[in-house]
Amino acid sequence: MKKEVIIGICILILIILVGYFYFNFFQEPKQLVGDETLEVKLTIDNGNPLSKIEVDLWTAGSKGAPNAGISHTDDNGVAIFNIPEGEYEIGFNLNNFPDNLVYPEKTYVLVEKGISTSKTIVIGVKQE
Numbered sequence: 001m002k003k004e005v006i007i008g009i010c011i012l013i014l015i016i017l018v019g020y021f022y023f024n025f026f027q028e029p030k031q032l033v034g035d036e037t038l039e040v041k042l043t044i045d046n047g048n049p050l051s052k053i054e055v056d057l058w059t060a061g062s063k064g065a066p067n068a069g070i071s072h073t074d075d076n077g078v079a080i081f082n083i084p085e086g087e088y089e090i091g092f093n094l095n096n097f098p099d100n101l102v103y104p105e106k107t108y109v110l111v112e113k114g115i116s117t118s119k120t121i122v123i124g125v126k127q128e
Contacts, residue, residue, distance in 0.1 A: 101125060
């Protein structure tokens with residue numbers, strides 16, 4: 001009987017620990033929602049749009065996973081975020097960024113109240 005109680009307590013502790021780590025470290029990033037629009041346009045250096053590229057957004061100075069949103073470019077190379085006004089950093093996920101393109105550094109953008117903000121990022125093609 002004592003052995004079963006100890007095993008039960010150990011299982012309960014394990015479940016609590018797994019739940020704690022899951023909800024604190026493995027959740028999907030949250031997307032900020034606001035009334036301002038940020039349009040990010042990606043083009044290759046020849047002017048052609050880049051479609052299906054993940055665009056990540058952080059509030060300025062943030063570290064870790066994107067805390068303001070994740071979007072993907074459409075067929076015109078445009079990703080749209082509806083966010084609150086503020087300063088943001090635009091970046092990309094290195095794990096799924098196309099190997100044939102030059103990985104760009106983060107780009108900073110100021111989103112102001114009542115103004116639709118657009119940012120074009122030109123990405124180079126790697127030379128073989």
